[in-house]
Amino acid sequence: IKAVEKAGxxxxxxxxxxxxxxxxxxxxxxxxxxxxxxSGLKRLIISAVISLVLMYxxxxxxxxxxxxxxxxxxxxxxxxxxxxxxLPVVLINYEYFTNGLVQLFRLKPNMNSxxxxxxxxxxxxxxxxxxxxxxxKQTELYFDSAVMILTLIDIGKYLEARAKSxxxxxxxxxxxxxxxxxxxxxxxxxxxxxxxxxxxxxxxLVKAGSSIPADGEIVSGTASLDESALTGESLPQDKSVGxxxxxxxxxxxxxxxxxxxxxxxxxxxxKIIRAVDEAxxxxxxxxxxxDKVSGxxxxxxxxxxxLTLIIWLVVTRDIEKAFMSAVSVLVISCPCALGLATPTxxxxxxxxxxQDGILIKSGEALEALNxxxxxxxxxxxxxxxxxMSVTDVILCGISEPxxxxxxxxxxxxxxxxxxxxxxxxxxxxxxxxxxxADFRTVTGRGVSAVLxxxxxxxxxxxxxxxxxxxxxxxxxxxxxxLGNEGKTVLYCAENGVLxxxxxxxDKIKPDSRAAVNALKNIGLEVVMITGDNEKxxxxxxxxxxxxxxxxxxxxxxxxxxxxALKTSGSVAITGDGINDAxxxxxxxxxxxxxxGTDIAVSSADIVLMxxxxxxxxxxxxxxxxxxxxxxxxxxxxxxxxxxxxxxxxGVLYPAFGILLNPMVGAAAMSLSSVTVVTNALRLKGFKFxxxxxxxxxxxxxxxxGVYEVFGKTTxxxxxxxxxxxxxxxxxxxxxxESVKGVTDVRxxxxxxxxxxxxxSSVKEDMLIKAVSDAGYTVTAFKTAD
Numbered sequence: 001i002k003a004v005e006k007a008g009x010x011x012x013x014x015x016x017x018x019x020x021x022x023x024x025x026x027x028x029x030x031x032x033x034x035x036x037x038x039s040g041l042k043r044l045i046i047s048a049v050i051s052l053v054l055m056y057x058x059x060x061x062x063x064x065x066x067x068x069x070x071x072x073x074x075x076x077x078x079x080x081x082x083x084x085x086x087l088p089v090v091l092i093n094y095e096y097f098t099n100g101l102v103q104l105f106r107l108k109p110n111m112n113s114x115x116x117x118x119x120x121x122x123x124x125x126x127x128x129x130x131x132x133x134x135x136x137k138q139t140e141l142y143f144d145s146a147v148m149i150l151t152l153i154d155i156g157k158y159l160e161a162r163a164k165s166x167x168x169x170x171x172x173x174x175x176x177x178x179x180x181x182x183x184x185x186x187x188x189x190x191x192x193x194x195x196x197x198x199x200x201x202x203x204x205l206v207k208a209g210s211s212i213p214a215d216g217e218i219v220s221g222t223a224s225l226d227e228s229a230l231t232g233e234s235l236p237q238d239k240s241v242g243x244x245x246x247x248x249x250x251x252x253x254x255x256x257x258x259x260x261x262x263x264x265x266x267x268x269x270x271k272i273i274r275a276v277d278e279a280x281x282x283x284x285x286x287x288x289x290x291d292k293v294s295g296x297x298x299x300x301x302x303x304x305x306x307l308t309l310i311i312w313l314v315v316t317r318d319i320e321k322a323f324m325s326a327v328s329v330l331v332i333s334c335p336c337a338l339g340l341a342t343p344t345x346x347x348x349x350x351x352x353x354x355q356d357g358i359l360i361k362s363g364e365a366l367e368a369l370n371x372x373x374x375x376x377x378x379x380x381x382x383x384x385x386x387x388m389s390v391t392d393v394i395l396c397g398i399s400e401p402x403x404x405x406x407x408x409x410x411x412x413x414x415x416x417x418x419x420x421x422x423x424x425x426x427x428x429x430x431x432x433x434x435x436x437a438d439f440r441t442v443t444g445r446g447v448s449a450v451l452x453x454x455x456x457x458x459x460x461x462x463x464x465x466x467x468x469x470x471x472x473x474x475x476x477x478x479x480x481x482l483g484n485e486g487k488t489v490l491y492c493a494e495n496g497v498l499x500x501x502x503x504x505x506d507k508i509k510p511d512s513r514a515a516v517n518a519l520k521n522i523g524l525e526v527v528m529i530t531g532d533n534e535k536x537x538x539x540x541x542x543x544x545x546x547x548x549x550x551x552x553x554x555x556x557x558x559x560x561x562x563x564a565l566k567t568s569g570s571v572a573i574t575g576d577g578i579n580d581a582x583x584x585x586x587x588x589x590x591x592x593x594x595x596g597t598d599i600a601v602s603s604a605d606i607v608l609m610x611x612x613x614x615x616x617x618x619x620x621x622x623x624x625x626x627x628x629x630x631x632x633x634x635x636x637x638x639x640x641x642x643x644x645x646x647x648x649x650g651v652l653y654p655a656f657g658i659l660l661n662p663m664v665g666a667a668a669m670s671l672s673s674v675t676v677v678t679n680a681l682r683l684k685g686f687k688f689x690x691x692x693x694x695x696x697x698x699x700x701x702x703x704x705g706v707y708e709v710f711g712k713t714t715x716x717x718x719x720x721x722x723x724x725x726x727x728x729x730x731x732x733x734x735x736x737e738s739v740k741g742v743t744d745v746r747x748x749x750x751x752x753x754x755x756x757x758x759x760s761s762v763k764e765d766m767l768i769k770a771v772s773d774a775g776y777t778v779t780a781f782k783t784a785d
Contacts, residue, residue: 007106009099040158047089047151051144054085058144076133082143083130086123093150109298115153117302118330122146125323145327157673177248178269182213185257202260206251214247214260215267221256224726225249236730252726272359272609293638297333301645305329308649321650321659328648328660332668333641340673341633344680349626356688357609358619365605368589369623373569375519375616376562376583379530379537381576382593382613383516383544384506388417390425391487392503394478403500404431407492410449410456413439418488419447421504446490457493469493475501486539508543511691515613516545518689522620527565529558529573529583558583574608574616591616618688625686633676640672687740718754719780720771725749728776735774739766 004011057078060067071078090097097120100112126143182195185203195213198204203219206212212225224236227249236252239245245258248269264270305326312322346363353360360366380386393400408426411419412433426433436449436456445466446459457467461479464471471479471491479489479501487505491498519526527548528541537551550561558573559582565571572589584590584604592604593611608615652658660668720732729747732754736745741759748754758767768778 007102037158037161040154040161043092044151044154044158046092047147047154050085050089051147051151054082054144054147057085058082058141076130079126079130079133079141079143082141083126086126086143086147089147089150090119090123093154096150096153108295109302111298113298114301114330114333115149117305118327119146119149121323121327121330122149145324149327175273177211179211179213183207183210196264198260198263200260200263204258204260205255206258207255208251208253211250212245212247212258215262215269216245216258216260218243218245218256219259221254223251223254223256226252226730236726272354297641301330301333304333304645304649312650321653325648325650325659328664329645332644332648332660340676340680341637342630344677345626345629345633345683348680348683349622349629349686352683352686353619353622356615356618358615358622359607359609360619360622361605361607365589366623366626368570369572369606369620370627371570372524372572372589372620374525374527374565374571375620376527376529376565376571376573376587377516377546377613378558378573378575378583379528379532379540380506382574383512383528383540383546384508386576387506388421388488388504389507390421390502391505391507392482392501394475394501394503396472396475396499396501397497398499400429401431403492403502404429405433406451406456406494407458407490407500407502409433409451410436410439410447410458413449414441414447418490418504422490422502454494455496458490460489461491464491464493464498467493467496469496469498471498484535484539486536506540508540509613511612511614512544514691515617518614518617519620520545522617522624524620525568529553529561531558559586562586574613591619612691614689614691621689622686626683629680629683633679636679637672637676644668690738692738714758714783716756716758716767717780717782718756718767718771718778719782720747720752720754720776721779722776723747723749723752731774732771732776735770736767739770742767 001011001013056065057067057071071081096112096115100110100114100116101120103110104113104116123143123146126141126146129141179195181192182198182202183190183192183205184198185205190205198214202214204213204216206223208223218239218241220241222238222240224238225245226236227246239256246269247267262268265274308329309322309326312318312325316322342363346366349366350360350363377383393403395403404426408423408431411422411426413436423433434451436451439447439449441447442459442463445463446457448455448457450456457463457469461471461476469491475491475498479491482489482501482503485505487503490502490504492500492502516526525548526546527550528537528544528546529550530537530540531553532540532551534549534551537549541547541549553561562571562573562583563586566588570588572591573583573587574591574593575584576593584592589606590604591606591608593608593613606619608619646652647658648660650659723729723732726749729749733745733747736742736747736754736756739758739762741762743757745754745756754771756767764781768781771778
């Protein structure tokens with residue numbers, strides 16, 4: 001802390017014990033930015049009021065405004081009065097001088113150094129004028145310039161702080177998800193305690209409409225949870241006994257009791273907040289380049305200012321014009337815009353991702369994803385669902401309920417994943433399962449048991465052959481056909497006679513093919529890397545639309561395969577399992593599916609909370625949109641300085657008589673900073689696309705939504721019939737939000753209505769159709785007067 005303070009800045013230890021308002025919020029980015037905005041407003045008001053008084057005294061006579069006679073007749077009293085008015089403005093803006101001059105004396109001048117030199121020079125010139133006036137000499141007073149420079153800088157800084165505080169909306173929304181209190185059962189009593197006092201093992205009671213205060217597991221009851229704040233998924237998710245629940249999610253319907261497993265900073269919500277905060281604070285490589293440019297730029301500006309002063313004095317011998325030009329160069333070239341170009345865009349980009357369930361851990365990852373040429377995808381759990389499920393049931397002489405009863409009853413005794421899939425399918429189809437006798441497992445072959453005095457064998461073809469079961473040719477051909485599709489086929493025999501086949505496989509996710517097509521449409525090469533055999537890999541790849549496959553690789557082999565792919569450009573990989581961790585760490589960008597293992601998530605640079613492969617597409621698009629904004633910001637910041645510095649130095653004066661006053665230079669500098677921040681805020685209009693609205697063969701518009709932030713909006717109210725529950729609300733809300741140009745959708749079950757804001761491009765029939773497609777009816781359409 002002493003080292004940081006010695007360098008001219010302030011520092012304190014971060015004490016983050018969780019997400020309650022007494023810990024995270026007190027020390028977090030959100031509070032810091034709001035405090036900066038509040039103090040900036042106070043400073044601006046004081047500076048502006050004094051500046052107006054000073055401008056009236058110094059320039060009022062030019063417009064025939066009345067002034068006290070003593071100020072008109074006594075030049076020394078006029079100068080002293082202006083000096084006394086200037087002092088408070090200088091004192092409340094002392095940070096520009098303390099930080100700027102400290103860095104200047106350390107030979108590491110920064111943007112504050114330029115402000116301090118410019119305003120300080122005008123101030124010292126005014127002090128000199130006081131003495132000159134006392135001696136009866138007529139000199140120019142520059143106190144108004146000194147004050148207006150600081151005031152205009154304050155205006156720019158306040159507008160920056162106001163804009164930057166908006167970029168922390170994502171964190172603030174996440175923080176507010178955690179409830180202040182929790183209802184717990186202690187002994188035979190139900191008591192309400194602060195959430196920060198929860199302990200691992202506590203039983204928390206969660207009613208409909210309540211937020212969950214910690215991470216844990218449901219021990220009794222059922223509910224539908226709104227997890228949209230963490231995952232971006234708008235539809236409520238059904239939960240029952242044994243399911244995991246996360247802090248910050250909301251119980252829409254139902255009542256349950258949960259056991260607390262994680263509290264404070266160990267909860268998923270707290271980890272997300274911390275990761276987003278760290279990502280917003282991190283520097284992308286392009287920002288480090290901008291910092292280096294600023295480090296070289298400031299000394300060069302000081303040199304140009306001195307050179308301007310010397311040339312004006314030598315050529316014109318006009319001290320006043322030489323002084324004004326030199327100060328204008330210092331003020332107008334302050335590289336605030338250059339310093340803001342990257343961090344504001346990174347902050348907004350990371351925040352937008354977090355709100356849609358895309359957790360970007362650093363600015364480096366956001367920038368690196370922009371340059372990725374190849375997207376490698378793990379198969380199991382990424383392209384596929386990651387769990388076995390029954391795909392085909394082939395009957396040989398008995399009914400399906402009978403076959404499912406026999407095979408389900410026997411497999412219920414096994415813990416194998418394939419057995420779990422069969423049992424699940426049997427239960428879903430209302431099969432009556434019974435407990436078999438003499439259950440045994442034959443390793444690598446299958447299982448056997450006795451049910452209703454009949455011997456049942458379930459397993460592969462080798463097990464059937466060893467047990468003397470005859471396999472009809474037609475059944476053998478069907479099994480071979482299913483095997484060629486990458487499915488695992490189990491035979492079921494009863495007393496030596498085949499009575500059915502069941503095929504299981506790891507199905508691809510519903511949105512995988514659309515995601516792969518979308519990745520191709522935005523110019524990425526898609527490669528599947530898997531440890532499975534080539535036949536299974538080709539089957540899955542064909543269904544997902546992937547042309548290039550790397551199969552049969554071990555976990556370490558995945559990392560080696562990535563290094564080989566890097567020869568043709570930057571590579572990212574998406575995975576979810578422990579075996580993906582080495583590859584996630586080896587890739588230029590590692591993307592983990594949020595449902596994956598902790599080690600995979602911790603090894604990744606980006607985490608997809610929704611378990612949707614399509615979010616890889618949105619992550620790439622968001623990265624590209626952010627980098628475009630950064631490039632625009634850097635371009636305009638540099639062009640601004642390249643154009644304005646020569647003008648401030650006076651190159652236009654000989655031909656056009658144009659010479660910038662330092663006050664004008666300060667106003668222009670502030671405007672450039674506000675322009676850069678405003679440009680970054682356009683990212684808040686970034687539109688995430690989803691598989692349902694995406695057409696596989698339609699190229700994706702990389703600019704979609706980014707340039708529509710400031711369009712005119714209209715408030716609309718729809719009266720809707722057919723809504724009966726919270727699920728209906730979610731369906732209607734999602735349908736309306738899918739219409740391009742619609743924002744701030746609020747649906748009420750009590751009034752059977754939806755209120756929203758829409759761009760001028762949105763038409764009434766578009767909203768009516770969206771609601772109708774969702775299964776509901778618009779009965780009235782009203783726009784605000």
